[in-house]
Amino acid sequence: MANKNGLGIDLGTANLLVYLEQKGIIFNEPSVIAFDRESGKIVAAGKDAHNMIGKVHDKINVIKPLKNGVISDMKAAKSLLSYVLEKVENLTEKELYNTECVMCCPSEVTKIERDIMTELAVNMGISNVIIDEEIKAGALGANVDIFKSRGVMIVDIGGGTTDVGVISYGDIVLSRTIRMAGNYIDSEIVKMVKKQEKVEIGELTSERVKTELADLREIRPVIINKYAGRDIVRGVPKFVNVSSEDVAKVLIPTYEEVVKLIAAVLKDTPPELSADIFEHGILLTGGGALIKGVEEFISKRIKVPVKVVSNPLTCVAEGSKYLLKNRGDYLINPLKL
Amino acid sequence: MSNKIVKSGKSKHKFIKIGIDLGTANLLVFVEGEGIIFNEPSVIATEYETGEVIAIGYNAAKMIGRGHHGIKIVSPLNQGVISDMDAASKLIEIAIRKAETIDINLKASTLLICCPSEVTQIERDAMVELAHKLGVPDVFIEEEVKAGGIGAGLDIYSSQGSMVIDIGGGSTDIGVLSLGDIVVSESIRIAGNYLDQEIINHLQYHHGLLIGKKTAQRIKEEIGTLREKTDPDVTTYANGRDVVTGLPRKIFVTQDEIKEVMIEPFMSISNAILKVLQNTPAELSADIIQTGMLVNGGCALIDGVDEFFTKEIGLETKIAKNPLTAIVEGTKVLLHNRGNYYIKPVD
Numbered sequence: 001m002a003n004k005n006g007l008g009i010d011l012g013t014a015n016l017l018v019y020l021e022q023k024g025i026i027f028n029e030p031s032v033i034a035f036d037r038e039s040g041k042i043v044a045a046g047k048d049a050h051n052m053i054g055k056v057h058d059k060i061n062v063i064k065p066l067k068n069g070v071i072s073d074m075k076a077a078k079s080l081l082s083y084v085l086e087k088v089e090n091l092t093e094k095e096l097y098n099t100e101c102v103m104c105c106p107s108e109v110t111k112i113e114r115d116i117m118t119e120l121a122v123n124m125g126i127s128n129v130i131i132d133e134e135i136k137a138g139a140l141g142a143n144v145d146i147f148k149s150r151g152v153m154i155v156d157i158g159g160g161t162t163d164v165g166v167i168s169y170g171d172i173v174l175s176r177t178i179r180m181a182g183n184y185i186d187s188e189i190v191k192m193v194k195k196q197e198k199v200e201i202g203e204l205t206s207e208r209v210k211t212e213l214a215d216l217r218e219i220r221p222v223i224i225n226k227y228a229g230r231d232i233v234r235g236v237p238k239f240v241n242v243s244s245e246d247v248a249k250v251l252i253p254t255y256e257e258v259v260k261l262i263a264a265v266l267k268d269t270p271p272e273l274s275a276d277i278f279e280h281g282i283l284l285t286g287g288g289a290l291i292k293g294v295e296e297f298i299s300k301r302i303k304v305p306v307k308v309v310s311n312p313l314t315c316v317a318e319g320s321k322y323l324l325k326n327r328g329d330y331l332i333n334p335l336k337l
Numbered sequence: 338m339s340n341k342i343v344k345s346g347k348s349k350h351k352f353i354k355i356g357i358d359l360g361t362a363n364l365l366v367f368v369e370g371e372g373i374i375f376n377e378p379s380v381i382a383t384e385y386e387t388g389e390v391i392a393i394g395y396n397a398a399k400m401i402g403r404g405h406h407g408i409k410i411v412s413p414l415n416q417g418v419i420s421d422m423d424a425a426s427k428l429i430e431i432a433i434r435k436a437e438t439i440d441i442n443l444k445a446s447t448l449l450i451c452c453p454s455e456v457t458q459i460e461r462d463a464m465v466e467l468a469h470k471l472g473v474p475d476v477f478i479e480e481e482v483k484a485g486g487i488g489a490g491l492d493i494y495s496s497q498g499s500m501v502i503d504i505g506g507g508s509t510d511i512g513v514l515s516l517g518d519i520v521v522s523e524s525i526r527i528a529g530n531y532l533d534q535e536i537i538n539h540l541q542y543h544h545g546l547l548i549g550k551k552t553a554q555r556i557k558e559e560i561g562t563l564r565e566k567t568d569p570d571v572t573t574y575a576n577g578r579d580v581v582t583g584l585p586r587k588i589f590v591t592q593d594e595i596k597e598v599m600i601e602p603f604m605s606i607s608n609a610i611l612k613v614l615q616n617t618p619a620e621l622s623a624d625i626i627q628t629g630m631l632v633n634g635g636c637a638l639i640d641g642v643d644e645f646f647t648k649e650i651g652l653e654t655k656i657a658k659n660p661l662t663a664i665v666e667g668t669k670v671l672l673h674n675r676g677n678y679y680i681k682p683v684d
Contacts, residue, residue: 236650
């Protein structure tokens with residue numbers, strides 16, 4: 001065990017997090033990679049590549065290897081991971097061969113999509129790979145003991161997907177996924193600004209609009225910020241004012257969908273677990289949990305207490321360290337190891 | 338003296354990097370370690386019969402419209418591209434040799450030639466051929482907007498988008514730059530020479546006076562303006578030949594008159610700018626509205642260019658500090674990284 005490296009990978013649509021045993025989280029940046037079209041060489045990855053979105057000339061190809069929670073571009077995903085492992089941690093191929101790896105995926109991906117993840121790891125020279133659900137890892141990362149006979153509900157609102165799951169005795173009792181999350185909100189904001197103001201804004205700008213103005217509280221202050229985009233009629237650059245009310249108009253329908261999903265899962269939950277959930281509340285993780293007033297919004301509609309975990313962005317990667325210890329086996333409680 | 342010998346001895350072995358801005362109006366040559374060694378009009382005068390070179394640069398430009406049968410005066414470039422290969426190669430060769438203190442071995446040097454952004458492959462090949470004709474084995478071609486942006490002090494290697502408008506002699510280049518390369522560009526062949534021609538036409542039709550290119554250029558430089566408010570007192574003279582009588586005549590033209598002539602070409606330029614902006618990705622539009630546009634090239638020196646574009650486009654417009662030499666100064670940087678967009682050269 002001593003000479004084996006343990007690696008936990010949270011390959012999300014928005015962010016890639018890599019956890020290395022004994023080192024902690026070594027990489028936490030957007031899952032974006034930029035290639036040179038001609039030579040195929042990597043120009044940038046992570047944050048630097050993210051800054052290039054929508055700004056490149058035709059010599060650079062900027063790729064998001066994941067779409068809606070699953071790998072859509074195998075080659076790019078592989079390059080991104082090897083780039084991180086080689087450049088950041090100097091892991092050689094030989095070391096990778098001796099590595100045990102946990103990869104997290106949304107709970108409702110198909111067998112084929114899981115196989116693709118395994119293939120990705122094998123491609124990189126990692127033979128020992130486990131695929132496990134993000135919600136499980138997320139709960140563990142948020143320091144919840146899921147190995148007790150107590151039901152826990154986790155809602156993970158990520159970049160590409162929203163996962164809702166009920167966990168008891170160390171594994172998932174039931175779960176549901178919708179492909180509506182952070183990226184969907186971004187694209188809705190782009191549509192809204194285009195329709196209302198006749199200005200087209202870029203992907204990065206809409207993401208900024210979301211992080212700066214998103215507010216789901218009942219009583220929210222009206223904030224108006226200035227953003228720049230391109231006038232769709234004249235084509236010239238133009239400033240637009242976007243208010244938090246406009247953003248709320250986009251956010252509310254999306255979060256209503258999330259609430260519907262939670263309600264659907266709760267409906268199917270065995271009554272004994274329902275009682276546990278009602279007592280301990282629903283746990284929110286993922287980037288979508290960072291929006292102001294999310295707890296209030298959901299708990300008001302479901303009538304169940306809602307809590308946001310302390311580390312919504314990193315809990316999946318942190319939780320992977322426990323899954324490395326018990327290899328995803330529900331019988332072994334890694335918290336006691 | 339000994340110093341010079343050491344230098345020339347060294348240059349035989351060392352690769353010398355040369356950047357050339359071969360413009361329709363001016364030829365500028367930059368040599369690494371020396372600076373700009375040549376900055377004169379791209380005009381060459383040769384003797385008709387023998388083909389011998391009589392003058393280049395300023396001296397040859399002075400002869401425009403004044404030569405006799407024995408002298409052939411050629412501008413080797415027309416609208417931004419090479420039109421006379423022999424004359425162009427001779428001009429460059431003499432320009433490089435003109436700096437007598439530097440012994441440049443062309444067979445062992447790297448040459449960078451700047452071209453307008455929308456020249457065809459054939460026109461680019463002509464530039465490469467020109468270099469081979471000079472005996473330079475290692476040559477690469479880069480866009481003028483790129484070099485101009487660097488030379489004017491923009492950081493084109495960051496992901497912050499910027500817009501450069503280069504109004505030169507033969508062509509106007511408009512480009513949006515990001516991450517070290519051109520994202521959108523457009524080139525129109527309306528620029529300084531076109532303005533001169535418009536002034537000539539105007540005086541011919543409205544005053545019945547035929548003037549030469551040099552005079553038109555002088556009028557443009559002296560009183561040309563694009564400002565909203567013109568000063569009625571500012572006038573200049575124009576000497577030429579009366580089209581009807583054929584006799585020399587002198588008239589006075591007002592600033593207002595010249596402004597009317599120049600407005601239309603500048604409207605075409607601003608339409609081209611709008612076209613580029615329409616094709617710019619939204620994210621870069623957002624950057625440009627913050628940074629504004631940068632105007633480069635000789636016509637940036639016309640009074641009120643910034644005011645005109647600010648009014649027409651609605652974006653902040655800045656004039657480069659060194660509009661005439663920005664491109665050739667930018668070649669210094671491009672020579673370092675051979676125009677590679679992802680290597681940010683550090684001095």
